[in-house]
Amino acid sequence: MSDEPSSPELEKLRFLYRVQLGQVAQTERWIEAELAKLRERAARLPRLEGPEYVLSYLRAGGHPAPDSVHRGDCRMVSHHTKPLDRQQALQAITTGGIRACEICRPDSELGVLE
Known part of the structure; x- marks a missing residue:
């Protein structure tokens, strides 16, 4: 057994914390996917010719x-x-x-x- 104190409220907060970590990870994946789309789109655009x-x-x-x-x-x-x-x-x-x-x-x- 663990010597760490526990309560139903503490367990709910730990569950909420795990859910929020999952949401942050999902948001990070969405950000990376959007950045990848933007990079791909930028790579397809013709580079404007002109002076450096x-x-x-x-x-x-x-x-x-x-x-x-x-x-x-x-x-x-x-x-x-x-x-x-x-x-x-x-x-x-x-x-x-x-x-x-x-x-x-x-x-x-x-x-x-x-």
Whole structure:
């Protein structure tokens, strides 16, 4: 026999706990299945062709002023851009004094530590 105290209420709570663990496990399986569907769908989508990186410009006093470097597929880029290759993007962020987009994080992709 066990020396652990027991009661009908405690047994009900232990049963409820086991049921809830099963529900959490089921929810985790559903999440994994949905992620698998999303990954499969994303893999079937054609990759948009375009520049790997872009330099986004803002208008300052009627003239374009370099603002930030983005990955080519970033949705936060302005309408005024210039395509950049990897080396140009790296140079713009490291020595050009141009900030990297905080959303798409091209600096992380380029290996720049800030």
